[in-house]
Amino acid sequence: MLKLIDLQSYYGRSRALNGVTLTVPKGEITGIAGRNGTGKTTLLKTIMGLTDASAGQILLEGQDLSARPTHERAAAGIAYVPQGRGIIPDFTIRENILMGAFARRDGKRQVPEIVAELFPYLAANMARPGGVLSGGQQQQLAIARALAAAPDVILLDEPNEGIQPSIVEEIEAVILRLKEELGLTVILVEQNIGFLRRAASNFAMLEKGRIVESGPIAALSDAVVERHMTI
Numbered sequence: 001m002l003k004l005i006d007l008q009s010y011y012g013r014s015r016a017l018n019g020v021t022l023t024v025p026k027g028e029i030t031g032i033a034g035r036n037g038t039g040k041t042t043l044l045k046t047i048m049g050l051t052d053a054s055a056g057q058i059l060l061e062g063q064d065l066s067a068r069p070t071h072e073r074a075a076a077g078i079a080y081v082p083q084g085r086g087i088i089p090d091f092t093i094r095e096n097i098l099m100g101a102f103a104r105r106d107g108k109r110q111v112p113e114i115v116a117e118l119f120p121y122l123a124a125n126m127a128r129p130g131g132v133l134s135g136g137q138q139q140q141l142a143i144a145r146a147l148a149a150a151p152d153v154i155l156l157d158e159p160n161e162g163i164q165p166s167i168v169e170e171i172e173a174v175i176l177r178l179k180e181e182l183g184l185t186v187i188l189v190e191q192n193i194g195f196l197r198r199a200a201s202n203f204a205m206l207e208k209g210r211i212v213e214s215g216p217i218a219a220l221s222d223a224v225v226e227r228h229m230t231i
């Protein structure tokens with residue numbers, strides 16, 4: 001279980017998270033929703049230790065990671081798939097994936113077998129540069145890179161953003177397999193409420209850096225969406 005307790009987070013002196021407390025159940029998908037600029041990305045970055053400063057506790061199976069540097073959080077089992085994917089265009093697919101392997105606790109530097117199972121196209125094109133891939137393929141590559149760290153928890157920031165509708169279903173299927181076949185704990189920032197309702201077991205709705213609604217996914221009603229997501 002991942003427990004976030006009273007998280008505050010800052011960019012310079014500006015506060016972007018203001019007291020976020022959330023329990024993320026093990027082996028489930030927890031959805032994070034909210035309008036633009038409400039702190040969803042900041043929440044994931046704070047879990048990874050990537051904002052300028054933060055306070056509060058981040059407990060992974062009881063171990064407090066909040067004072068640890070990012071690479072130790074990765075080694076503790078948290079992997080991050082950032083918005084925009086962060087692929088290195090001049091690196092090959094294999095090199096992009098292996099970047100994730102540096103966080104592995106067992107020292108193995110290899111492309112995990114599950115990558116070939118989930119992403120046959122990537123497996124068949126390991127020597128191609130990451131930069132030539134489509135948006136959907138780059139998203140697959142970013143997930144593959146995260147899996148190369150052999151994580152327990154994976155943080156996904158709007159994985160369907162900017163991806164062709166025909167590929168969205170494939171990405172969604174992969175996210176469900178991360179939970180069902182690999183038993184990963186997933187935190188999913190997602191604007192597509194339909195997908196959140198299909199995939200997540202719990203949700204938290206952010207507004208101005210705070211959680212304004214949270215609970216089992218059945219509580220993510222149309223009224224809640226209307227109240228906190230329409231402009």
Ligand SMILES: Nc1ncnc2c1ncn2[C@@H]1O[C@H](COP(=O)(O)OP(=O)(O)OP(=O)(O)O)[C@@H](O)[C@H]1O
Pocket residue numbers: 011012014016034035036037038039040041042043083
């Ligand atoms: N690098 C940064 N420096 C300063 N302020 C930032 C930075 N990144 C985000 N912010 C501010 O922090 C707040 C939360 O932003 P964040 O990106 O976490 O929101 P979000 O909910 O993920 O939005 P979106 O849906 O647009 O990705 C916003 O007010 C934003 O302007």
